[in-house]
Amino acid sequence: MEDWLFGFLNIDNWFEFWWVALGFLAQGIFASRFIVQWIASEKAGRSYVPVAFWYLSISGGLLMLAYAIYRQDPVFILGQSTGVIVYARNLVLIHRNKHAGPDDAVHDQT
Numbered sequence: 001m002e003d004w005l006f007g008f009l010n011i012d013n014w015f016e017f018w019w020v021a022l023g024f025l026a027q028g029i030f031a032s033r034f035i036v037q038w039i040a041s042e043k044a045g046r047s048y049v050p051v052a053f054w055y056l057s058i059s060g061g062l063l064m065l066a067y068a069i070y071r072q073d074p075v076f077i078l079g080q081s082t083g084v085i086v087y088a089r090n091l092v093l094i095h096r097n098k099h100a101g102p103d104d105a106v107h108d109q110t
Contacts, residue, residue: 023067030060051094058087 006012009020033056040050061084068076 019067019070022063023071026060026063026067028060029056030064033057033060051091054087054090054094058084058091061087 006017009017011017011020033053036056037049037053040053041048061080065077065080065084068080
């Protein structure tokens, strides 16, 4: 079983297994942001990006960046590092405008 699992995941040991598990967790967190955004938009009856979207983005992005650095994959390192900057900047902008309500992160697509 172990040989099959390691072969399937293209790894050599349990240490690498835990890194792959972290990568899957990161991808799951990152992907869940779209489900959160979809549900929020359905409830609002319009395109809506809740603050939770950005927290899921930065959480998943940072975990995927850690995984990419471990795997030494320059394509994903570049992609995730630039994405994390965008997610962090959006959170800064949202929290800078504390006087406004949660609709700060609303985007209507018309």
